[in-house]
Amino acid sequence: xxxxxxxxxxxxxxxxxxxxxLTELAGRAALTKGALSKIETGKGSPAISTVLRIAEAxxxxxxxxxAEAEQALPYVFTPRGQGQIITRDGTRFGYSYEALxxxxxxxxxxxFLLTIRPGDPSGTFHHAGEEFIHMLSGRMEFTVGExxxxxxxxxxxxxDSSQPHTTRILGNRPATFLxxxxxxxxxxxxxxxxxxxxRSTSSRRKKRS
Numbered sequence: 624x625x626x627x628x629x630x631x632x633x634x635x636x637x638x639x640x641x642x643x644x645l646t647e648l649a650g651r652a653a654l655t656k657g658a659l660s661k662i663e664t665g666k667g668s669p670a671i672s673t674v675l676r677i678a679e680a681x682x683x684x685x686x687x688x689x690a691e692a693e694q695a696l697p698y699v700f701t702p703r704g705q706g707q708i709i710t711r712d713g714t715r716f717g718y719s720y721e722a723l724x725x726x727x728x729x730x731x732x733x734x735f736l737l738t739i740r741p742g743d744p745s746g747t748f749h750h751a752g753e754e755f756i757h758m759l760s761g762r763m764e765f766t767v768g769e770x771x772x773x774x775x776x777x778x779x780x781x782x783d784s785s786q787p788h789t790t791r792i793l794g795n796r797p798a799t800f801l802x803x804x805x806x807x808x809x810x811x812x813x814x815x816x817x818x819x820x821x822r823s824t825s826s827r828r829k830k831r832s
Contacts, residue, residue: 625689625709628665630674633688635663637681651680671709671720671735672748672784675804679751685733685804686725699727706736718743733804738797739763745791751807754784761798764791774800 638648649659653676661667662677669677678685689709706721721736732755739761756765762775766789767782773793774780782788784804792798 625707626665627662627668630669630688631663631665631667634674634677634681637683637687638663641681643681648677648680652676670746670748671718671804672750675750675752675806679807684730685806686727689722689725699724709735718746731805733806735802735804736799737802738799739790739792740797741792741795743792745789747787747789748784749787750784750804752784753781753805754788755779755781755803755805757801759799759801761796762793763798763800764793765789766791774798 638645643651645659645663646656649656652659652673654662654673658667659677662669662673674688675685678688681688689707701723706723707725709720709722719738719740721738723734723736724730725733736759737756756774757779758774758776760776762773765772765774765780766787767780768786768788772780
C-alpha cells in the first residue's frame with residue numbers, strides 16, 4: 624500500500640526538481656499553501672482528485688506521485704485482488720482506490736478499482752481531463768454539473784472531469800466500479816516526453832557501466 628508519506632515525498636521531489644515553490648504549486652492545484660504542505664509532509668491524506676490536480680500542475684504522470692517503476696514494461700498484469708492500494712480509509716471520504724496499472728509507463732489513462740461503502744460521506748471532485756466509470760456492483764447517485772444520474776451494475780458513464788462531480792452511495796451495500804482517469808492533452812504530452820527522457824538516460828547509464 625502506498626502511504627501518505629510516500630505520496631508526499633514524491634510530490635515534494637517533483638516540485639523541487641521543477642523549481643516550483645510551495646506557494647506556486649498550491650495556486651496551480653487550487654490548494655492552500657498549508658494544505659499542500661501537510662500533503663508533502665505526509666500529514667494529510669489527499670483525495671485522488673487532489674493528487675490528479677497536483678499531477679496536472681506538475682505536468683507529470685499520476686503514477687510518478689504514487690510509485691516509480693524500476694523499468695518500463697510493455698504490459699502490466701494485475702491478478703484479481705492484487706492491485707496496489709493507493710488510498711484506503713485514509714482520505715477524508717474513506718474511499719478505496721486499487722490501482723491496476725501503476726507500473727506501466729507512457730500510458731494514456733490510469734485505471735482504478737474504486738469501492739465506496741455505506742456511511743462514506745458524499746465527495747465532490749474536479750480535475751483536468753476526462754473520466755470513465757463502469758459499475759460492477761451496488762448503486763450510487765452520480766452528479767455531473769447539474770445533472771443527477773443513478774448508476775447500478777452494468778451502467779457506464781464517460782464525462783468531462785473538469786466539471787464538478789459528486790458521488791453518493793445508494794442503499795446499504797458497497798458500490799464498486801472501474802474508474803479510468805484520462806488526463807488532459809498537455810499532461811499526456813509532457814508525461815511522454817519525460818518518460819522518453821528517463822528511458823534515454825537509463826540507457827546511457829547502462830552503456831557507460
